Amino acid sequence: MPPRINPDKCNGCEGLAESKCEEACPGDLMAVDETVMKAYCRSTNDCWDCMSCTKACPRNAIEQRIPYQLGYHKATLKPFMSKNTITWKCKDIYGNEKVYKYRNRMDK
Amino acid sequence: MPNISAKRALQPEQLPKSMEEVQVVNIETDLLIIGGGNAGCFVAVEARKLNPEIRVAIMEKGEIMRSGACSAGMDAINTYIPEGKTPEDLVQWSRAQVGGGPLREDLALSNAEELNEAVDDLERWGLPVLKDENGKTKYRGKWDISIHGEQLKPIMAEKAIEAGADVYNRVAGTGLLMEGDRCVGAMGLGVRDGKLYVFSAKAVVNSTGGAGTLYKSYTADSTDCGAQIWMCPYCVGTGYAMGFRKGAELSSLEQRWVATRTKDFCGPVDTISVGYKAPIINCKGEKIMQQRYAHLGGDAAPRFIRANAPMNEWLEGRGPTYCDTRGLDDATNWQMMCDYLNERPTFVLFLAARGQDPVKEPIEIFGSDPYIMGGHTMGGFWVDIDRMTTIPGLFAAGETAGGNPNKFVGGCAAEGKIAARGAWKYMQGMAQPALDEQQVAAEKERIYAPLMRGGDFDGVSPREMKERLQRLMDEYAGGYSQFYRTNEERLDYALKHIKMLQDQFRFLKAADLHELMQANETMDRVDVAEAVVHHLKARKETRWAGWQTRADYPERDDVNFDCFVETVRDPKTGEVRAFTRPYEQIVPGDRYNYPG
Numbered sequence: 148m149p150p151r152i153n154p155d156k157c158n159g160c161e162g163l164a165e166s167k168c169e170e171a172c173p174g175d176l177m178a179v180d181e182t183v184m185k186a187y188c189r190s191t192n193d194c195w196d197c198m199s200c201t202k203a204c205p206r207n208a209i210e211q212r213i214p215y216q217l218g219y220h221k222a223t224l225k226p227f228m229s230k231n232t233i234t235w236k237c238k239d240i241y242g243n244e245k246v247y248k249y250r251n252r253m254d255k
Numbered sequence: 256m257p258n259i260s261a262k263r264a265l266q267p268e269q270l271p272k273s274m275e276e277v278q279v280v281n282i283e284t285d286l287l288i289i290g291g292g293n294a295g296c297f298v299a300v301e302a303r304k305l306n307p308e309i310r311v312a313i314m315e316k317g318e319i320m321r322s323g324a325c326s327a328g329m330d331a332i333n334t335y336i337p338e339g340k341t342p343e344d345l346v347q348w349s350r351a352q353v354g355g356g357p358l359r360e361d362l363a364l365s366n367a368e369e370l371n372e373a374v375d376d377l378e379r380w381g382l383p384v385l386k387d388e389n390g391k392t393k394y395r396g397k398w399d400i401s402i403h404g405e406q407l408k409p410i411m412a413e414k415a416i417e418a419g420a421d422v423y424n425r426v427a428g429t430g431l432l433m434e435g436d437r438c439v440g441a442m443g444l445g446v447r448d449g450k451l452y453v454f455s456a457k458a459v460v461n462s463t464g465g466a467g468t469l470y471k472s473y474t475a476d477s478t479d480c481g482a483q484i485w486m487c488p489y490c491v492g493t494g495y496a497m498g499f500r501k502g503a504e505l506s507s508l509e510q511r512w513v514a515t516r517t518k519d520f521c522g523p524v525d526t527i528s529v530g531y532k533a534p535i536i537n538c539k540g541e542k543i544m545q546q547r548y549a550h551l552g553g554d555a556a557p558r559f560i561r562a563n564a565p566m567n568e569w570l571e572g573r574g575p576t577y578c579d580t581r582g583l584d585d586a587t588n589w590q591m592m593c594d595y596l597n598e599r600p601t602f603v604l605f606l607a608a609r610g611q612d613p614v615k616e617p618i619e620i621f622g623s624d625p626y627i628m629g630g631h632t633m634g635g636f637w638v639d640i641d642r643m644t645t646i647p648g649l650f651a652a653g654e655t656a657g658g659n660p661n662k663f664v665g666g667c668a669a670e671g672k673i674a675a676r677g678a679w680k681y682m683q684g685m686a687q688p689a690l691d692e693q694q695v696a697a698e699k700e701r702i703y704a705p706l707m708r709g710g711d712f713d714g715v716s717p718r719e720m721k722e723r724l725q726r727l728m729d730e731y732a733g734g735y736s737q738f739y740r741t742n743e744e745r746l747d748y749a750l751k752h753i754k755m756l757q758d759q760f761r762f763l764k765a766a767d768l769h770e771l772m773q774a775n776e777t778m779d780r781v782d783v784a785e786a787v788v789h790h791l792k793a794r795k796e797t798r799w800a801g802w803q804t805r806a807d808y809p810e811r812d813d814v815n816f817d818c819f820v821e822t823v824r825d826p827k828t829g830e831v832r833a834f835t836r837p838y839e840q841i842v843p844g845d846r847y848n849y850p851g
């Protein structure tokens with residue numbers, strides 16, 4: 148299921164031999180089109196929705212979407228990573244937003 | 256150079272055009288770990304603790320920081336023995352959960368003895384384990400504790416790397432290297448650089464996780480989400496396939512893992528039903544477990560009964576089924592959403608996409624597609640107490656090792672340590688094996704063939720073949736659409752078509768390296784599916800309805816089947832043979848009920 152890449156934010160992780168989302172995906176699904184230096188998902192049908200790519204993107208350029216066949220337009224869930232906490236912002240189809248923030252590591 | 260990152264995949268013009276152009280990378284090591292997941296990371300740490308000089312290589316299909324079952328994180332450690340309880344207690348509970356067994360109590364006990372220390376390792380390494388008001392570890396059920404495990408996988412991976420393992424990322428294992436009947440390494444496809452990686456080792460631990468994606472999932476129909484399943488869809492059973500093809504014995508694959516999951520988006524249900532005591536209800540609002548399954552233990556009924564209960568309601572016309580979360584207070588609801596974010600974050604997105612507030616509307620639940628997972632149920636390699644398979648030199652840990660259910664995160668970690676010790680003991684005095692070029696050449700031919708058939712070749716895509724298999728397994732070998740039921744005739748039908756698929760491997764084609772990996776995965780799925788069908792055929796009774804339901808033998812038959820069903824495949828002829836092994840009760844007491 149599809150991660151969507153915002154082309155205005157993605158720079159293909161310029162300068163890296165492997166972009167952060169390419170590196171993160173457990174299913175080898177993320178790739179970068181070097182002609183335009185933008186990321187894409189090579190097979191949305193194979194995506195597990197683990198959000199590893201979304202969490203790894205340094206430019207918050209990736210958004211996860213539920214396919215319309217299963218969920219309605221348009222809800223969003225965005226993770227923001229910092230040293231030892233994660234913050235999630237979730238907006239439902241009616242525009243209600245909830246924020247969840249908590250510690251995800253004790254050693255940092 | 257311990258964590259060796261992969262680069263961008265080769266462009267079409269850079270792909271090898273012939274077998275001769277395929278580059279081979281030879282790596283010599285002492286211990287090879289196939290699959291750097293939950294168990295694999297613990298194998299690496301333990302091996303280097305036993306001897307800091309030992310060379311450890313991990314062949315990992317993904318990237319070790321986010322790979323396998325724990326990629327998205329976890330919200331609980333499902334087993335951690337509380338104060339006042341013993342490893343024997345855990346085994347008794349585990350036994351009752353699988354309907355009294357049979358199970359390998361020798362393995363279960365040794366795992367239970369190791370369990371808490373492995374979980375404590377995780378906490379020492381930085382995993383947030385939630386505490387109660389008194390600073391004690393917070394239990395959410397009898398044995399499971401709550402964590403904020405979003406970082407669980409990176410935490411384990413970092414320790415494996417710190418311990419000094421060399422991690423070869425994006426190398427997908429395809430086959431074992433043998434010396435006579437002994438395993439002396441493995442080979443894999445570099446899915447980014449297109450090279451063939453050949454690892455020669457004194458001992459090998461196979462920890463590639465379980466097998467998802469053998470069966471069709473209902474969310475795959477008319478959607479763009481063929482991988483929307485519970486289990487990690489990139490663990491496709493390659494570990495089982497590799498060993499099986501070389502003659503290693505598989506155990507108990509008929510005890511498939513089928514779980515109750517949130518409907519239309521496969522998220523956990525234990526989180527709500529166990530963690531928040533939300534009852535399971537049917538369309539009439541009846542509490543199913545209390546009203547219909549009281550005689551089997553109600554909420555404490557064996558796991559397969561709980562897993563099958565909602566699907567039975569659907570079958571009998573009383574669906575939809577729900578986990579009744581209505582009326583949760585805000586703080587509890589917040590906590591529950593955090594749990595989901597830690598383990599299956601997109602389920603929170605799914606609820607938002609349905610405009611659903613679980614405090615006002617109950618969460619709908621349904622049965623999953625079946626998986627083979629030796630860390631949940633029992634399907635996997637037959638192993639001895641050191642976790643060595645029936646192939647000398649080949650060990651198994653975690654979901655890949657069979658016989659011992661209810662391992663989950665803690666148990667897979669514990670078993671990684673046990674397997675590392677077994678492998679360490681085995682390799683003492685062992686010389687570095689010589690490389691057999693012929694085997695390497697044969698494996699190269701086998702795995703690269705789909706790439707070499709050329710763009711104009713009129714063949715079959717890996718996805719087409721995968722989906723053909725998934726339909727077949729779903730409809731004939733007891734998938735969700737059949738409410739998990741099958742019979743002798745359907746299984747024979749499945750076997751006939753599996754043979755046809757095996758014959759059609761020669762039509763598989765791949766346009767790039769990712770597809771080449773998928774072509775190999777699909778061949779592995781077919782080979783594992785063949786074993787699964789033989790297991791289902793051999794158990795002519797119904798012991799674990801839902802996990803294993805024979806419509807033609809609906810009763811449990813203790814006279815003939817209170818034992819393990821096993822299979823081996825003849826490496827030369829490919830013929831599969833099923834047989835049984837006896838069950839041995841080691842922990843005394845009532846097999847069917849957990850007294851605690």
Ligand SMILES: Cc1cc2nc3c(=O)[nH]c(=O)nc-3n(C[C@H](O)[C@H](O)[C@H](O)COP(=O)(O)OP(=O)(O)OC[C@H]3O[C@@H](n4cnc5c(N)ncnc54)[C@H](O)[C@@H]3O)c2cc1C
Binds near residue numbers: 290443662664
């Ligand atoms: C969504 C989900 C939620 C869960 N929630 C919980 C929970 O809350 N609490 C709990 O205790 N347990 C939970 N479990 C169970 C637990 O996560 C697993 O039992 C355990 O992590 C499995 O460990 P493993 O090492 O056997 O497999 P994995 O961790 O999956 O490791 C397998 C590794 O092998 C790699 N691999 C696969 N094929 C190949 C190949 N051909 N070559 C090389 N590498 C390969 C994979 O990329 C992966 O890194 C959950 C499982 C899932 C799927």
Ligand code: SF4
Binds near residue numbers: 157166
């Ligand atoms: S990680 Fe983000 S910025 Fe980098 S390539 Fe991927 S989407 Fe683009």
Ligand code: SF4
Binds near residue numbers: 177
């Ligand atoms: S959500 Fe997970 S599986 Fe899907 S593309 Fe991103 S990293 Fe890969």
